[in-house]
Amino acid sequence: xxxxxxxxxxxxxxxxxxxxxxxxxxxxxxxxxxxxxxxxxxxxxxxxxxxxxxxxx
Numbered sequence: 001x002x003x004x005x006x007x008x009x010x011x012x013x014x015x016x017x018x019x020x021x022x023x024x025x026x027x028x029x030x031x032x033x034x035x036x037x038x039x040x041x042x043x044x045x046x047x048x049x050x051x052x053x054x055x056x057x
Contacts (some may be wrong), residue, residue, distance in 0.1 A: 007032065010039045 003027060013023050020033050 006056055007039045010036055011043055014040065 010023065010028065012030070013027060014020075014036065017025075020036050023036060024031060024033070
């Protein structure tokens with residue numbers, strides 16, 4: 001069976017420091033570590049060409 005999840009939901013859990021084990025066990029039991037890694041890779045590809053300007057505010 002195929003499930004669709006928003007990448008942002010998974011990425012926010014990763015950002016919060018939640019382990020892959022916990023993400024699978026508590027939040028999304030239908031996904032794998034490779035699915036989580038694919039979400040991260042997708043985000044990397046989206047921002048790869050963006051420029052971030054850090055300076056004084």
